[in-house]
Amino acid sequence: MENKNHESAYINKLEEKVVNLSLQLKSKTNELNYTNESHRKSIGKLIHNLKNPIGVIFSFSEILLEDIDNYSSEKIEKYLEIIKNSANFSIETLNSVAKYIQHQAPDFKYTFKSLNYNQLVLTIIDEFNAELSKKNIKIEKNIPETPIILNLDAKEISLGLRNIIHNAIRYSTNNSTLKITLKESKSTVETTIIDEGIGILKQDLQAIFKEFFVVNTYSEDKQKCIGLGLPIAKKIIKDHNGDIFVTSTFNKGTSFKVILPKK
Structure with a gap:
């Protein structure tokens, strides 16, 4: 009788392990399917976004090659500038999609270290001095001195x-103000970035974090938008156990x- 009880307990444990392994396998399968579907959609949207700029590059290259002797240097320079801009947009799109897919991968690894967050934010802001100056945007920083x-x-x-900051500057009007504030509580640190730009309609607010979604196809300076910056930002913040909120008028x-979070 005792042996039978041991045998029954052993079988029950095996059954539990099989069930747990089946559940884990199902979870990983669903995760893999989601990743594959996400990649498939990203590739489809990538192809869609690259068709136009690559078509422009081909068309203007063909025009120049067929009849370059009859064009003035000014016209050649204009066409080459169009080709260059289209090529730059294509490269930016490819890099953004590669970065987006990289962050969606289940095995993507972060390297966490203790650092001075105040200084990190100040360093990032300094990177945008040229863009801020170009649009005459005043920057207001409210960042504590205590690390x-x-x-x-x-x-x-x-x-x-x-x-996020690049997006704020991109859609800000000339001669406006950009405010960046750090606020520390007992358990969290809030970083607020407020612009005086074109704003976002209420019905578009939740969609801005979807890949390839753009409120305006072109920014104030006529630069075409890709629509991956904010989705990437949200994924990174979520992976840091943080959160991101947006309000707009x-x-x-x-x-x-x-x-x-502080911990």
């Missing part, structure tokens, strides 16, 4: 914040709030 030490992946969180400006 806020957070455990972050410096490279990745910098990319996320850089995407159309034609008045937008506010992004990034909340990161």
Whole structure:
């Protein structure tokens, strides 16, 4: 009788293990299917976004090659500038898609280290001095002098914040103000980025974090938008156990709030 009880308990344990392994396999299969479907959609949207600029490059290259002797140097320069801009957009799109897919991978690894978050944010802001100056945008920084030490992946969180700030500048009008504030609480640090740009309609607010979604195809400076900066930023912030919120008033400006945990 005792042997039978042991045998029955052993079989029950095996059955539990089989069930657990089956559930784990199903979870991994679903994860893999989601990743494959996400990649398939990204590739499809990538092809769609590259058709036009590559078509422009081909068309203007063909025009120049067929009749270059009859064009003035000014016209050749104009056509080459169009080719260059289309090529730059294509390269930016490829790089953004590669970065987006990289962050969607289940095995993507972060390197977390303790760092001075205040200094990190100040360094990122300094990178945009030329863009701010070009549009005569005034920057208002409200960043505490006392260091806020957070455990972050410096490279990745910098990319996320850089995407948000770049987006704010891109859609800001000339001679406006950009405000960046750090606020520390007991358990979190809030980074708020407020612009005085074109704003976002209420019905578009939740969609701005979807890949390839753009509120305006072109920014204020006529640069074409890809629509991957904010999705990448949100993924990085979420992977840091943080959160991101957005509020906006159309034609008045937008506010992004990034909340990161202190532990």
